[in-house]
Amino acid sequence: MTPIDPPGKPQRRPFVVECEPGKYAHCQCQQSSRYPYCDGSHRGTDKNPIKVVVEERKTIAWCACGNSGNMPYCDGTHGRI
Ligand code: FES
Numbered sequence: 001m002t003p004i005d006p007p008g009k010p011q012r013r014p015f016v017v018e019c020e021p022g023k024y025a026h027c028q029c030q031q032s033s034r035y036p037y038c039d040g041s042h043r044g045t046d047k048n049p050i051k052v053v054v055e056e057r058k059t060i061a062w063c064a065c066g067n068s069g070n071m072p073y074c075d076g077t078h079g080r081i
Pocket of ligand 1: 011012013015063064065066067068069073075076077078079
């Protein structure tokens with residue numbers, strides 16, 4: 001995985017990352033220190049990460065604003081909030 005944006009915290013634009021095949025967990029509690037990836041911080045909340053299996057290397061725009069209508073992917077909603 002080659003990050004174009006470093007993980008960290010929610011922002012008003014997507015995290016665009018070249019992803020290698022594998023399993024990913026997209027944070028939904030927005031408390032992860034590895035946002036947009038899950039670090040387990042949701043434990044004890046009613047939020048759970050969205051699990052994604054990437055079959056082939058590709059660029060993914062992960063939603064990092066928390067408002068996408070197509071979670072876990074950016075759908076452009078961040079530009080309207
Ligand atoms: S970052 Fe684009 S919709 Fe959330």
